[in-house]
Amino acid sequence: MLDIVISSRSTEIIPGFTVRRLLPYQLRRMVGPFIFMDHGGPIGMPTAIHSNLDVLPHPHIGLSTVSYLFSGEIVHRDSLGVQQAIKPGEVNWMTAGKGIAHSERFEDPAIRAGGKLEMLQTWVALPERDEESDPSFHNYKPEQLPVFTDTGVWLRMIAGEAFGLKSGVKTTSPLFYLHVVLEEGARFGLPEGYSERGVYIVHGSIRVNGVQYQEGQLLVFSTGVDPVILAAERTTLMMLGGEHLGDRYIWWNFVSSRRERIEQAKEDWRQGRILLPPSDNAEYIPLPATQSRPAGGPPPNTLS
Template sequence: LDEMGPADFAPGTGMDVRPHPHIGLATLTYLLDGALFHRDSLGHAQEITPGAVNLMVAGRGVVHSERSPPAFRASGGKMRGLQFWIGLPKKFEETDPGFEHHGREALPALEGEGFRLRLAIGALHGLSAPTTAFSSCFLADVALDAGATYELSADQEERALYVLAGEIAIDGAAFPAGELVVIRPGAPVALRAKQPSRFAALGGEAMDGPRYLWWNFVSSDRERIFAARAAWEAGHFKSIEGDPEFIPAPELKAL
């Protein structure tokens, strides 16, 4: 999980993540504020805005860049988002790379007493998101009114929540914005908002074995990481049309 921002860009400035490679995972990008433009070596070019989803499946290898789009760069403004790296099961680690975009209106939503929820991937509360999932998982954007309670089901083996705004109480313990709360498996948990709050709820089945993670590469095979780095440095990854910049790989001595 990576939180981008929050940042407030002056007019004429923006975010520039130059072309870089990935293997062995899928990245799910979900914005809270601002806008971001995705380009990849498969030929996709897609702007993402708050409440929508960009899912990029790296599989055996892909290159992408993430930059502020021209209109946002010209006007400036607030930028904040979340990017989740989703581990691929071993049988999908070397799958063909891919990309998909789902607009805000395509994602299922649910409203209850004092809460509002949008589901970015997976299944939750009888909802099912259109986003491709290679394993059982979920990610939901949840807003709670002050004093409201939300119950997170125990359907998934691993669960957590990341507090984006406000303050959440669980069994008398308070968790402010910026806290990642890992929940013990096995039982539903009630979350109460001590003030108007927002959090990302996420979870899924445990990985099918350990993974090596280095830079932008993930694999169950240590040697695959070394090979991917060598391929990137040698220019063997397909480049992005219209975005020729390049981030050199850091030094790798051992894993």
């Protein structure tokens, strides 16, 4: 059964950079452990504005951020001292745990010359036992990720397990995250064995049970249902899901199973107890006012 169809909402995360936001959604705040999902681009990066699109250092707790690019390049710097250029097809998995700060900047010459950027960023909530773990960052190259091809079908296993494939990306709970490309007329299914499953249409359109769905929609399915997905045209999908971890609070860039931990994170950022990236510490995003809409995360809001 199709539980819900979530249509993306345009959200300006920083002046000049609007993304399509899927999660969190008022009627469906998580899909498995995935608690946040933004689709940015495709967007041209004119020289005159690229520096304004940089996401300055900002904090996270209680989650893993997953950055996946279709085009362009972003430079990641974090408080562990990591500096990593993020390129298309790579998986960049940063686990915040008890606290980390990072920045995302546009420094590639091709981007500066007006190149295109398109990316997905998701956040994966951590199991309670891992919410206060030490922060970490890992970059995985495309050649490290399993790929499957069949007539009219190409897929890359970004993280987790599905369809007999297993990614080497380190995760903390049962999940799957797939990049799938279907040629027109190709048929495909959903991974089995997970209680919560979603299909996001990045480009193109699909039909499920005779109903057509378009680019920018996230379809969420119940367990035990195995729909056939028919590509109405050449289509790019992201499939994601897993096991529900329980309720979570989310405020700005902070995720936790405990409301009081969110309050502690606010004070930690105010007082400078979450360190800035050592190679990018001249500026940062201050803790926002309750009703503001800061960069680096969703509008401040407490959800459960």
